[in-house]
Amino acid sequence: LVWDPACFGGVESIHVPAEDLWRPDIVLYNNADGKYEITTLTRAEVFFNGTVRWMPPALYLSACRIDMEYFPYDEQICSMRFSSWTYDGSKGRFLSIVDLRHHLQKYAPELLRPLYIDYAADLHDFGSTIEYDVISVSAVCYDRMYQHSPHPYPEVVFQFRMRRRTVFHTFNLLLPCVAVAVLAVMTFLLPPECREKISLSITTLLALTLFFLLISKTAPPTSLAVPLIGKYLLFTIVLITSSILLTVVVLNVHFRSAETHSMGKWMRRIFLEVLPPLLGLQPPKQTKKAMKQMMLEIVSNKWAIQKTRTPRRTECRLRDHRDSNYERKPDPLICQISRQLVECCSDEAQTRLQRKLHQVAEGSKFIEQRLRVSRREKDVSYIGYKDEVNQILTTNVWVELEWTDSRLIWEPEDFGGVTALFIPSEQLWLPDLLLYNNADGTYVIDIMTKAMVFHNGTVKWTPPAIFKSSCPINVQYFPYDIQECSMKFGSWTYNGHEVSLKHITQKRIPEHEGNVHIDHAIILKAFYPSVEFELLQVSAIRRAEYYTCCKDPFIDVTFKLALRRKTLFYTINLIIPCVGIAFLTILVFYLPSQSGGKIALSINVLLGLTVFLLLLTESIPPTGLAMPLIGKYLLFTMGLVSLSILNTIFVLNLHNRTPNRPAPTIDVWSESSTWSFPTAHKTWTVSHNTPLAACRLINFSQNLRTLAKHFSKLEAKRRVGICMGDLKITHWDVNTDGVFSEGKLKEKLEKEGFTVIPYTFSPGTVFPDHTHVVDKKDGITAGKFSFTMHGKTVILSAGDTIFVPKNTVHASHVVGDEDVHSQGPYFSFLDILERTMPEFVVHHWDEAEDGVLSRATMKAKLQKMGYSATPYTFGAGNVFGTHTHDADKMDVVVDGELEFSMYGKSIVLKSGDALEIPKGEPHSAKVLGNKKLEFFDATKL
Structure with missing residues (x-):
C-alpha cells in the first residue's frame, strides 16, 4: 500500500472499505457478551507511505470486579485488555510481527516494558454517565506469556477509575435509613402505658429490613466484602431487636401486680436499697390525708373507687388499677355498691357488711385460681454469570483445538524457511465441535479468529467463546451448597472412526479405548474468580457413546465443574435478619396482655418473614425437586407465628371479657361436674356434683344481687343523677359560697380560670347536638336548663354549672313556657370559655x-x-x-x-x-x- 503521490496526481491518501484491507485481529480479552471483534462497516484511511488509520466505533461490554466495601462512597477501577488473538510479539525475518503500542507512546526498546501512560484516552467528546464520574483513564503496555506459546503477546490494558455519584443514594437510601434508625431511640422516651411502644419498634425494624433488602438488590451478590451501609443496617437491626426485647421486659415488669408476682430479695435489695442512693432518688412522702384517700379494692381487687365529695354532690368514678390514665365507664350495679360502702363505712352494720363482702371476695380468688389451673391443664474459567432461576451457567472460555490436516503439509526449505502460517479459520476445514447441553441456541463457535498452520499439517486454533449451558441446581442446602455442572463437547456429524476426539493433555490411545478420566482438565492460570462461586475442581471424561440412530460410537469430552457458593453475602443479608426477626416471636408470649401491641408485634414479624421468603424465591429456581433448608425454616417459622397470632387473639379475647361479656361454658374436672358463666338472664347451671368452689362463687353472686337491690331502694329516695358517671356538675353552696347572685357566680368562675360571657335565651330555645374546640363550662343564673351528654340527661337550675370537655357531643334546651319579656323569672346562660382563648388584636x-x-x-x-x-x-x-x-x-x-x-x-x-x-x-x-x-x-x- 505504498505509492508515489507524484505519479498519481498528488493523491496522498485514499479511503478504502475496511473489509478490503488486512486488519490486525485485536480483540477485547475480558469480553462479557461474546462480541470480540470490531465492526468493519466503516472505511479506513490509507496514506501513500503505507500507513493505515482506522477508527471504527465500538460498544464493548467487559467484565469488571466491583468492590462494594465503601458503597455508595466507592471508587471502582475497571480494566479493558486489548491484544492480538493470533500474532505474538516474536521477531523474524519477515514482517509478520505485531508490535502493539499505544498511539501516544513513542518507540521504546523492549527492555522498557511495561510502559505506563497517565492520560490514555481523549475525554473531549466524552458523554458523562448519570451514575459515575470518570476520574482518570490510564494505560499500561506490557508483554504477557501464555503456556501454549514460547513467545510473549503484547497487550495494552486501559484502566478506568470511576467514582460513584452519591446524591441519589444519599437522599434515597442513607438519609431515610438514618432517620428511621433514630426513631428506634424514641422508643425509650415513650412511657410504658403508651400502647404504641411496641408498634414503633417493630415498624422501625420492618422499615430497616426493607432498606436492607433494597441494598441487597442494588449491590452485586458478592461475598468478597460487605458494604459499610450493609454493616450499619445489620448492626442497627440487631440493636432494634435488642431494644424490642428490652421493651417487652419493661412492659412485663411494668404491668406486674402484687397478686401475680413477688419481688425477689436480691432484686428488692438492688432496686430499692442500692440503686436509689446512687441515682439520687428519694422515696415518695405520703401524708395522712393521702393515706386516708387510698382506693378500696372491690371484688377480687380488680376495681377501685375514687371518691370525691362536695356538700351537695358525690362523684363516683371507677378506675382500672392497671392503667391509671384510662377511665372505664362505671357499671351502675358496681357504682351503687361501691358508693354505698364508702358513704356508710362509719355505720357499724355497714362495716360488718363490708367485711363479709371482702371475705366472699377472697373466696372468689380461690375459685379463680382453681379455674385457671384447670384451663391450663386442658390446653394441651471465568464464571461470568450463573442464572440460578433459569438454571443456566455462563462461562467465558478459550477453546484450544489441535488437529492434523494432511493436505496442509509442505517443506520449509522449498518456501524460504517458513514453518508456520496464520490463516483465517473460515478458509480451513474445521471440526464441527459443539456444546451438546447448550442453553441459548448457539451450539458452535461463531468467532472466526485466525488459525496457526504448521508445515507438518498440524493446525492450532484457539478461539474465544462464551457458552451458556444448562445446569440443574440442587438448592436443598442453599446457601451452603455445592453445585456440579457439566459441559459436553463432541462432533455432531463425524463418528469415532472418522474423528478421534480426546483431551489435549491425554496421551495417544487406541481408537476404540473406553472411558478416560482427566483430573485437571483446564488451565486456571488466567482464570478470573467469580464473586459468587468458588471453583473447586474441573475434571473431564472422554467417553465413546452409542446412539440409537447409528451403529458407530460417537466420542465426546465432558467437563465437570464443582462450584461452591460463597456464603458471606447470604449470611449477612438473609440468614442473620431472618433469625433475628423470628426470635421476636417468642417475645409475644412474654408481653403482657394489657400493654397492647401483642397482635401488632406478631403481624409485623409475620410480614417480615414473608418478605424474606419472597426474596428467597427470587434467588432460587422454581424447582420441585427439593426445598431449601432455609425455605423450610422460614415456612415453619411462619406457621408458628400464625399459631402464635391465633393464640394471642384467644388470650386477648379472654383478657378483655367482663361480667357483661361472659366467657363460654367450660367443663370442670368431669362430665358430671359442669358450670357456666352468668347468662343474659343472670342464671347459673348447677349439677348435683357441683364443686365447692363453684358453689361459693354462686353464693357470692347472689349476695351481690341482694346488696344491689337494697342499695337501689335507698338510692331511689336520693336526687336522680347523683352518680352520673362522666357528668361533672357543681351546685351553689350558700354556706361556703355565700348568697347566690349572677356577679358572685361570675367571680367564682373567673377564679377557676374561665372567661365569662353572659347570654339570655327565650323559653323553648333548643341547641341541637354540637361540640366545642375547647373545654367549657355552662352555668345557670336563673331558670331551668335541660342538658344531655354521654347518653344522660340532667336538669340544671340556678347556681348549677356543668363541665363540657372539648370535642364532646352534647345538646340542651330551655325548660319552661314563660316568655323572656314577662315579669316572671328569666333565663340567663353564662357561656364560659378558657382564659387561654385568643383575644382580638x-x-x-x-x-x-x-x-x-x-x-x-x-x-x-x-x-x-x-x-x-x-x-x-x-x-x-x-x-x-x-x-x-x-x-x-x-x-x-x-x-x-x-x-x-x-x-x-x-x-x-x-x-x-x-x-x-x-x-x-x-x-x-x-x-x-x-x-x-x-x-x-x-x-x-
Whole structure:
C-alpha cells in the first residue's frame, strides 16, 4: 500500500472499505457478551507511505470486579485488555510481527516494558454517565506469556477509575435509613402505658429490613466484602431487636401486680436499697390525708373507687388499677355498691357488711385460681454469570483445538524457511465441535479468529467463546451448597472412526479405548474468580457413546465443574435478619396482655418473614425437586407465628371479657361436674356434683344481687343523677359560697380560670347536638336548663354549672313556657370559655403619630408594617359569611363601621381600626349603618 503521490496526481491518501484491507485481529480479552471483534462497516484511511488509520466505533461490554466495601462512597477501577488473538510479539525475518503500542507512546526498546501512560484516552467528546464520574483513564503496555506459546503477546490494558455519584443514594437510601434508625431511640422516651411502644419498634425494624433488602438488590451478590451501609443496617437491626426485647421486659415488669408476682430479695435489695442512693432518688412522702384517700379494692381487687365529695354532690368514678390514665365507664350495679360502702363505712352494720363482702371476695380468688389451673391443664474459567432461576451457567472460555490436516503439509526449505502460517479459520476445514447441553441456541463457535498452520499439517486454533449451558441446581442446602455442572463437547456429524476426539493433555490411545478420566482438565492460570462461586475442581471424561440412530460410537469430552457458593453475602443479608426477626416471636408470649401491641408485634414479624421468603424465591429456581433448608425454616417459622397470632387473639379475647361479656361454658374436672358463666338472664347451671368452689362463687353472686337491690331502694329516695358517671356538675353552696347572685357566680368562675360571657335565651330555645374546640363550662343564673351528654340527661337550675370537655357531643334546651319579656323569672346562660382563648388584636389610628387619616396615609403605614394593601368599597348592609384565609391578614377600616366576628365573639371596627386575622381562623363580618364601608384588605408579605 505504498505509492508515489507524484505519479498519481498528488493523491496522498485514499479511503478504502475496511473489509478490503488486512486488519490486525485485536480483540477485547475480558469480553462479557461474546462480541470480540470490531465492526468493519466503516472505511479506513490509507496514506501513500503505507500507513493505515482506522477508527471504527465500538460498544464493548467487559467484565469488571466491583468492590462494594465503601458503597455508595466507592471508587471502582475497571480494566479493558486489548491484544492480538493470533500474532505474538516474536521477531523474524519477515514482517509478520505485531508490535502493539499505544498511539501516544513513542518507540521504546523492549527492555522498557511495561510502559505506563497517565492520560490514555481523549475525554473531549466524552458523554458523562448519570451514575459515575470518570476520574482518570490510564494505560499500561506490557508483554504477557501464555503456556501454549514460547513467545510473549503484547497487550495494552486501559484502566478506568470511576467514582460513584452519591446524591441519589444519599437522599434515597442513607438519609431515610438514618432517620428511621433514630426513631428506634424514641422508643425509650415513650412511657410504658403508651400502647404504641411496641408498634414503633417493630415498624422501625420492618422499615430497616426493607432498606436492607433494597441494598441487597442494588449491590452485586458478592461475598468478597460487605458494604459499610450493609454493616450499619445489620448492626442497627440487631440493636432494634435488642431494644424490642428490652421493651417487652419493661412492659412485663411494668404491668406486674402484687397478686401475680413477688419481688425477689436480691432484686428488692438492688432496686430499692442500692440503686436509689446512687441515682439520687428519694422515696415518695405520703401524708395522712393521702393515706386516708387510698382506693378500696372491690371484688377480687380488680376495681377501685375514687371518691370525691362536695356538700351537695358525690362523684363516683371507677378506675382500672392497671392503667391509671384510662377511665372505664362505671357499671351502675358496681357504682351503687361501691358508693354505698364508702358513704356508710362509719355505720357499724355497714362495716360488718363490708367485711363479709371482702371475705366472699377472697373466696372468689380461690375459685379463680382453681379455674385457671384447670384451663391450663386442658390446653394441651471465568464464571461470568450463573442464572440460578433459569438454571443456566455462563462461562467465558478459550477453546484450544489441535488437529492434523494432511493436505496442509509442505517443506520449509522449498518456501524460504517458513514453518508456520496464520490463516483465517473460515478458509480451513474445521471440526464441527459443539456444546451438546447448550442453553441459548448457539451450539458452535461463531468467532472466526485466525488459525496457526504448521508445515507438518498440524493446525492450532484457539478461539474465544462464551457458552451458556444448562445446569440443574440442587438448592436443598442453599446457601451452603455445592453445585456440579457439566459441559459436553463432541462432533455432531463425524463418528469415532472418522474423528478421534480426546483431551489435549491425554496421551495417544487406541481408537476404540473406553472411558478416560482427566483430573485437571483446564488451565486456571488466567482464570478470573467469580464473586459468587468458588471453583473447586474441573475434571473431564472422554467417553465413546452409542446412539440409537447409528451403529458407530460417537466420542465426546465432558467437563465437570464443582462450584461452591460463597456464603458471606447470604449470611449477612438473609440468614442473620431472618433469625433475628423470628426470635421476636417468642417475645409475644412474654408481653403482657394489657400493654397492647401483642397482635401488632406478631403481624409485623409475620410480614417480615414473608418478605424474606419472597426474596428467597427470587434467588432460587422454581424447582420441585427439593426445598431449601432455609425455605423450610422460614415456612415453619411462619406457621408458628400464625399459631402464635391465633393464640394471642384467644388470650386477648379472654383478657378483655367482663361480667357483661361472659366467657363460654367450660367443663370442670368431669362430665358430671359442669358450670357456666352468668347468662343474659343472670342464671347459673348447677349439677348435683357441683364443686365447692363453684358453689361459693354462686353464693357470692347472689349476695351481690341482694346488696344491689337494697342499695337501689335507698338510692331511689336520693336526687336522680347523683352518680352520673362522666357528668361533672357543681351546685351553689350558700354556706361556703355565700348568697347566690349572677356577679358572685361570675367571680367564682373567673377564679377557676374561665372567661365569662353572659347570654339570655327565650323559653323553648333548643341547641341541637354540637361540640366545642375547647373545654367549657355552662352555668345557670336563673331558670331551668335541660342538658344531655354521654347518653344522660340532667336538669340544671340556678347556681348549677356543668363541665363540657372539648370535642364532646352534647345538646340542651330551655325548660319552661314563660316568655323572656314577662315579669316572671328569666333565663340567663353564662357561656364560659378558657382564659387561654385568643383575644382580638386591634391597632388604632393615632393622628399625632400617623397624621390625618386617609387612604394614602393608611396605605403607607401598612406597607411599613410589611403588608400589601388592596382598597375596597362595600355598600351598607353587606354581609361576609364565615370564611378563612391562607395567609395572615389585616382588615383596616378607613371610613364606616364593620361588625367582625371571630373566636366566638364579636367586635365593632370604626374608622382607623386595624384588626389582625391569623391564617386559617374562621371569621365573618357585616357592614353596619347606612354608610358605605371603605377599607383595606392587607396581606402579610
